[in-house]
Amino acid sequence: MDTDKRHFAALILARGGSKGIPLKNIKILAGQPLLSWSLRAAIDSKCFDSVWVSTDHDEIARVATEWGGQVHRRSADVSRDSSSSLDTIKEFALHHPEVDVIGLVQCTSPITHPWMLQEPSAMMRERGFDSVFSVTRKHLFRWKPSPNTAGELVGADNLDPNNRPRRQDWDGELYENGQFYMFSRQLLDQGLLQGGKVGYFEVGPEYSVDIDSEIDWPIAEQRVTKYGYFGVESKKDIKMVVFDVDGVITDNQVHINEKGEEFRSYNRCDLEGVKQLKETGIIVRLLSQDTSMADMKLINEKMGCLLENGAKNKCSVLGKWVDELGLEWSQVAYMGNDISDVPAMRKCGLSAAPADARTEARYAARFxxxxRGGRGAVRQLCDHIMHLISTK
Structure with missing residues (x-):
């Protein structure tokens, strides 16, 4: 790679005008914006000199920046429903003459891992390939329909019906799965994404998912949870999990009884999630800016966690705990919901926010x-961490 001085750029196309699923490119999938799955894989692959998101939408641009990508603001000319990917890529290349090789990483294929991009990059850098794209092997028999009679077949395309092969005796066929394409600028100038010395990288069917409509979403979420790339933090041990109280443990509402006494409520399933974390040996602690929370102390007694009230500087309190316990910041997970939580969220190895958190907190979160807060958000983070632990 040291001898190849060409500029390799990853490019993710993320238009804001999706019709099937509005703003699907930043819709939350398994705790993260859809865009983040492909973007993080591209960044962590370390095989690109730059990683770009091409978009026409301010919120998508903001998410791209928060997750470490650079933003190319595409023009209205290539942001229409009828605009092709090729036209959009050409516009990007026109504005970035320094780029020699483009790795087009599909935003709607969220189960992309860094290693899937590293090998194709090496094929182009070291083995002279002009283009490489992802494929999935399928064992499907193809038949030809009659052009004249509905429901009638005139023959088979890829098998002899008299000698049907067993699956284990047939290699199957390679199909483009659209997950990624790498190609040189020279090919792009010819209007091609594939050409010259063409290579392929085979992706297992468990990783081959494309989200096109709402019906694809739950399937993709299930697959991502099991096979997705959760980033470098998934390789680090989470030793301590800290929850803000107002808006996370509780729903941020204050109730008043007939005696004029104030009280807050909590969710039992959240407490069960905390219990599971503690059973694995993970330390769980709570933070609150409030100083008068007698009701929260009662809730905390059920949790059995250390609670620090009056925490005006939450990042400072977290730093004190990290030092006392001899931990690294990367071993801490923190769930917050407001602007005051953002500094702590940015320092921790895993940051999280409820669905109803302030915008600043949601964009700082990696989960x-x-x-909502007080309505199951804590349990979701607990389940996520338990999943990371079980898949190490």
Missing amino acids: NATD
Whole structure:
């Protein structure tokens, strides 16, 4: 790689005008914006000199920046429903003459891992390939329909019906799965994404997912949870999990009884999630800016966690705990919901926010719950951490 001085750029196309699923490119999938799955894989692969998101939408641009990508603001000419990917890529290349090789990484294929991009990059850098793209092997028999009679077949395309092969005796066929394409600028100038010395990189069917409509979403979420790349933090041990109280443990509402006494409520399933974390040996602690929370102390007694009230500088309190316990910041997970939580969220190895958190907190989070604070968000983070532990 040291001898190849060409500029390799990853490019993710993320238009804001999706019709099937509005703003699907930043819709939350398994706790993260859809865009983040491909973007993080591209960045962590370390095989690109730059990583770009091409978009026409301010919120998508903001998410791209928060997750470490550079933003190319595409023009209205290539942001229409009828605009092709090729036209959009050409516009990007026109504005970035320093780029020699483009790795087009599909935003709607969220189960992309860094190693999937590293090998194709090496094929182009070291083995002279002009283009490499992802494929999935399928064992499907193809038949030809009659052009004249509905429901009638005129023959088979890829098998002899008299000698049907067993699956284990047939290699199957390679199909483009659209997950990624790498190609040289010279090919792009010819209007091609594939050409010259063409290579392929085979991706297992468990990783081959494309989100096109709402029906694809739950399937993708299930697959991502099991096979997705959760980033470098998934390789680090989470030793301590800290939750803000107002808006995370509780729903940020204050109730008043007939005696004029104030009280807050909590969710039992959240407490069960905390219990599971503690059973694995993870330290769980709570923070609150409030100084008068007698009701929260009662809730905390059920949790059995250390609670620090009056924490005006939450990042400072977290730093004190990190030092006392001899931990690294990367071993800490923190869930917050407001602007005051953002500094702590940015320092921790895993940051999280409830669905109803302030915008600043949601964009600082690397795990976004689909449930609200005090309504299951804590349990979702606990389940996520348990998943990371079980898949190490």
